Amino acid sequence: MQRANLKPGTRARRIGVLATVVAVGTVVFGADAGAATRTQATIFRPFTASGNPSTRVRKTVRGYCWTGSSASGRSDAWRCMTGNEIIDPCFSSANARGIALCSAGGPWSSSLIEIKLTKKLPGKYANRGKPSTAGLPWALESTSGWKCELDTGATTVIHDVRLNYFCTGTKDGLWGLPSRKSRLWRIYAATQSAKTLRRRVGVSSAWF
Secondary structure (H helix, E strand, O other): OOOEOOOOOOOOOOOOOOOOOOOOOEEEOOOOHHHOOOOEEEOOOOEOOOOOEOOEEEEEEEEEEEEEOOOOOEOOEEEEEEOOEEEEEEEEEOOEEEEEEEEOOOOOOOEEEEEEEOOOOOHHHOOOEOOOOOOOOOEEEEOOOOEEEEOOOOOOEEOOEEEEEEEEOOOOEEEEEEEOOOOOEEEEEEOOOOOOOOOEEEEEEEEO
């Protein structure tokens, strides 16, 4: 997850994804995603059905959420503040009152940050979407192992295609939406200073 030291009302430079993925909610487009022939799309679930964290909580902090997530359109996804640090997205559960769970390092991490909420969740400003593998993922992993997170701030546009993801393991970013025309999704890859988009890379995993 990317976190920024910003005040509420401004946008974090990079937006990350919550930590651990639970098998429930996984949709596999084809057989073996590890063989780099098919993309695995996963709905991230940081809570169990009973409202407990689905994996280890690395640390607990105090904070609040003031609006729906900018990274995810899910109604349980929030943009939150702890100290002077914005974390987006964090998630809530109807069976876990007074807390939100946030990534401690992206969907590749095995731990979570728990926010003990000092204010009620602002239902008036919640997103309205349901968890779904439609739309824009908030994290992607390429077939080359790049780990890429959605950026909701101002980035670069080439011919109406936006630089959507910043990645580790490469100098390239990922541009636009993944193409789902084949079992292995593909997406444009280029540096931030690129003038044209020509090359696409495979997407092994996508998180929503």
